[in-house]
Amino acid sequence: MLFPLLILTATGGARSNGASPAFFSFQPLDPANGVMPSVLETRPAGGCECRAFCVADPACLGNGYSLDTGLCLLTDVLPLPERLEPSAALWHWHARGGARGLGEPCTLGSECWSVTPGGACLAGVCGCRPQFQLDGDRCAKTGGFLAVGNGRLSAEPTAEAATADVDECKRLCADNTTCMACDFSPSDGRCLLYAQGIVSDAGSGGDELSFVWQFPRPDGVVPASARLVQDQQVIRVGITTGLEAAHTCFANNAIVYPGVSQTHLNDLNAAWPEIFSTMEPSYVGLDDLLVEGTFVTSDGEDAPSVGWGATEPNNANNEDCVTTSRDGVFLNDVECHLPFMVLCQYMGDNLALGKLSWMSMVSPGSAAANGNDGDPLSAASMTLTDGPPLTWTVDLGGPVQVTSVLFASGAAVGRDTEVRVGTDWRLFDERHSARCVLRAQPFVAALYARLLRCDEPVTGRYVRIIRRGPELTLELADLAVFGNRLEAPEGGCPACP
Numbered sequence: 001m002l003f004p005l006l007i008l009t010a011t012g013g014a015r016s017n018g019a020s021p022a023f024f025s026f027q028p029l030d031p032a033n034g035v036m037p038s039v040l041e042t043r044p045a046g047g048c049e050c051r052a053f054c055v056a057d058p059a060c061l062g063n064g065y066s067l068d069t070g071l072c073l074l075t076d077v078l079p080l081p082e083r084l085e086p087s088a089a090l091w092h093w094h095a096r097g098g099a100r101g102l103g104e105p106c107t108l109g110s111e112c113w114s115v116t117p118g119g120a121c122l123a124g125v126c127g128c129r130p131q132f133q134l135d136g137d138r139c140a141k142t143g144g145f146l147a148v149g150n151g152r153l154s155a156e157p158t159a160e161a162a163t164a165d166v167d168e169c170k171r172l173c174a175d176n177t178t179c180m181a182c183d184f185s186p187s188d189g190r191c192l193l194y195a196q197g198i199v200s201d202a203g204s205g206g207d208e209l210s211f212v213w214q215f216p217r218p219d220g221v222v223p224a225s226a227r228l229v230q231d232q233q234v235i236r237v238g239i240t241t242g243l244e245a246a247h248t249c250f251a252n253n254a255i256v257y258p259g260v261s262q263t264h265l266n267d268l269n270a271a272w273p274e275i276f277s278t279m280e281p282s283y284v285g286l287d288d289l290l291v292e293g294t295f296v297t298s299d300g301e302d303a304p305s306v307g308w309g310a311t312e313p314n315n316a317n318n319e320d321c322v323t324t325s326r327d328g329v330f331l332n333d334v335e336c337h338l339p340f341m342v343l344c345q346y347m348g349d350n351l352a353l354g355k356l357s358w359m360s361m362v363s364p365g366s367a368a369a370n371g372n373d374g375d376p377l378s379a380a381s382m383t384l385t386d387g388p389p390l391t392w393t394v395d396l397g398g399p400v401q402v403t404s405v406l407f408a409s410g411a412a413v414g415r416d417t418e419v420r421v422g423t424d425w426r427l428f429d430e431r432h433s434a435r436c437v438l439r440a441q442p443f444v445a446a447l448y449a450r451l452l453r454c455d456e457p458v459t460g461r462y463v464r465i466i467r468r469g470p471e472l473t474l475e476l477a478d479l480a481v482f483g484n485r486l487e488a489p490e491g492g493c494p495a496c497p
Contacts, residue, residue: 022097022098022110022111023096023097023098023110023114024055024097025096025097025098026051026054026062026063026094026095027094027095027096027097028094029079029080029081029092029093029094029095030081031092032081032084032091032093033086033088033091034081034084034085034087034091034093035064035073035085035087035091036064036073036075036079036083036084036085037077037083037085038075038076038077039073039074040057040059040060040074040075041057041073041074042071042073042074043071043072044071044072045071045072046072047065047092049072050063050065050072050073051063051094053074054074054096057074059076060075061075061076061077061079061095061099061101062074062077062078062094062096063075063093063094064079064091064092064093064094065091065092066089066091066092067090067092068089068090069089077101078095078096078099078100078101078104078115079094079095080095098110098111099111099114100115100121100126101116101126102116102119102126102128102134103125103127104125104126105125105126106121106124106125106126107121107124108121109121109487111126112126112127113129116128116137116138117138117139117177118132118138118139118140118141118177118178119139129485130220130221131143131215131216131217131219131484138177139177141174141177141213141215142215142216143214143215143216144213144214145170145211145212145213145214146211146212146213146456147209147210147211148197148198148211148456150207150208150209151183151203151205151207151208152198152204152212153181153182153183153192153194153197153198153199153204153208153210154200154202154203154204155181155194155195155196155459157192157194158178158179158193158194158195159176159179159192159193160191161191162188162190163184163189163190164189165184166184166186166209168191169182169183169184169191170182170211172191173193173211173213174213178195179193179194179195179213180194180196180213180486181193181197181198181210181211181212181213182194182210183204183206183208183209183210183211184209185206185207185208186209187207190208192208195486196399196401196459196486197212197213197401197458198212198456198457198458198459199423199433199434199458199459200430200431200432200433201430201433201434202430202431212456214401214457215484217348218349218404218482218484219348219349219483219484220253220346220347220349220482221349222346223252223346226346227272228271229259229264229267229268229272230264232257233345233346234257234259234271234272234343234344234346235254235343235344235346236275236282236342236343237249237252237341238341239339239340239341240283240340240341240342241336241337241338241339242283242287242320242321242323242334242335242337242338242340243336243337243448245283245321245342246298246376246408246449246450247376247377247408247447247449248342248344249298249342249345250376250408250449251374251376252344252346253347253348253349253350253480254344254345254346254347255285255298255344255347255449255451256284256285256342256343256344256345257285257298257343257345258284258285258286258297258298258299258301259285259345260285260297260303260307260331261303261305262307264307265307265328265329265331268328269328275328276324276326276327276328279326279327280326280340280341281323281324281325281326281332281334281341282324282328282340282341282342283321283322283323283340283341283343284322284324284331284343285297285298285345286303286306286331287320287445288313288320288333289320289336289448290413290442290444290445292315293315295313295322298345298449298450298451299450299451299453300439300443300450300451300452300453307330307331308330308331308332309330309332312330312331312332312333313332313333314333316333317335318335319332319334319335320333320335320336321333321334321336323340324343347404347480347482348482348483349482350406350480350481350482351396351481351482351483352372352463352479352480353373353374353480354372354373355372355394355396355397356394357369357371357372357380357392357394358392358393359371359380359391359392359393360390360391360392361390363380363381366380366381368380368392370478371392371476371478371479372394372478372479372480374478376449376477377477378477378478379410379411379475379476379477379478380392380476381410381473381474381475381476389466390466390467390473390474391428391464391465391466391467392464393425393462393463393464394462394463394479394481395425395461395462396462396463396481397461398461398485398487399423399460399485399486400421400460400461400481400483400484401457401459401483401484401486402421402436402454402459402460402463402481402482402483403453403454403483403484404436404452404454404482404483405419405436405437405452405454405479405480405481405482406449406450406451406452406479406480407444407451407452407465407476408448408449408476408478408480409446409447409448409449409476410447410475410476410477411447412446412473412475413442413444413445414439414442414443414444414450415440415442415443416439416440416467416468417438417439417443417465417466417467418437418468419435419436419437419438419452419454419464419465419466420433420435420436420463420464420466421433421434421436421454421458421460421462421463422460423459423460423461423462424462425461425462428464428466433460433462433464434458434459435455436452436454436455436458437452437453437454437455447477449477449478459486463479463481465479
């Protein structure tokens with residue numbers, strides 16, 4: 001049996017996480033000789049007492065009382081005039097405010113997910129958020145579990161159960177829309193469910209088996225022009241130089257396409273034959289800008305298998321960038337100043353774009369907001385003279401399971417950089433935040449961009465970039481954050497179709 005751990009509000013009810021204040025108000029319908037077809041509970045009560053019973057039950061979406069019968073009815077379906085079934089008695093119905101079911105009109109995301117976890121306001125109608133799918137009358141999350149070791153979860157659990165084995169514990173979490181992680185203790189069969197995954201490096205310190213739910217991809221709507229190549233969405237954008245290719249893709253919430261093996265090239269040709277029928281090369285995400293002869297992909301990986309041409313790479317004229325051949329059959333190293341089309345891999349919504357950000361030091365002529373304005377040509381920069389490490393922080397506006405960040409460098413080479421995700425804007429120690437990634441060695445060339453994947457998905461509201469010594473400067477042209485929102489955007493889902 002699953003035992004929910006509820007938080008009581010001042011009203012005495014169990015408030016849904018993040019529900020708007022309107023969720024605790026009620027809107028009257030005109031008195032009518034009708035009752036709702038779905039009834040949670042029937043009890044003798046007057047109007048005020050009836051509403052109080054409904055407030056105390058988050059599953060209650062409306063209440064009705066009848067002076068003729070002296071009864072109070074609670075319903076789990078939003079009362080609407082057209083939903084009432086004929087009744088001899090006169091009833092006074094009240095619909096819960098700020099609550100809308102799937103398929104009902106909405107203006108705010110909270111109206112939908114306060115009733116249906118995983119719901120969102122899509123084009124004015126409640127539906128399932130991206131990364132969730134309709135399953136009967138609920139929104140079921142997609143994806144699967146990632147084993148992250150022992151005792152990794154330290155947030156407050158939302159429910160506890162005694163289960164026979166780890167598979168049953170994982171099933172309970174998988175079937176619970178709001179469960180994003182679970183712990184299973186083999187010694188006593190205890191299963192704990194969590195609404196958030198890894199929120200600190202410290203974890204619980206126990207020996208429980210920890211699992212985090214991982215969505216198939218970050219939030220975002222794939223561009224209509226994208227083509228699917230080996231489970232990745234690839235777009236081709238306008239002519240640019242090799243040095244500007246990363247910024248061009250950045251503006252499209254993308255990285256320069258890192259698929260550089262011969263298999264990738266073959267699949268690219270099969271999925272998009274018209275690209276190469278024009279006999280025009282395209283930039284791909286491979287370069288040796290940092291160390292001559294050491295090629296690294298745009299997502300920061302070594303490339304052990306590259307579909308080079310027979311005499312490539314030859315560095316004939318200081319060639320640090322890479323394009324497809326004119327027929328797309330193999331790769332060439334080329335001079336980075338040459339203008340070609342560029343292939344980009346779409347990553348998802350930039351969850352940091354335009355959000356509140358700040359720096360640890362005031363830097364004349366450089367604002368923190370330049371670091372997440374979507375324009376890599378502007379930069380947020382600081383120079384350390386003495387004191388603590390340099391930091392730049394962005395508030396994502398709500399809890400996010402962060403999977404990667406796209407770091408666009410300014411005029412300085414990026415190195416000695418740590419990315420942490422936290423739940424408290426003031427505290428980024430190991431008990432209050434989790435490391436996404438640490439790069440001690442140079443990882444991105446000046447005026448270029450590199451994707452940094454988190455070592456494992458980490459959850460929090462705040463993302464902090466930390467530059468430690470011996471570097472004395474933090475220059476961030478722009479930062480994009482990719483991942484999955486754990487709450488629907490309040491204003492609906494602007495990126496949804």
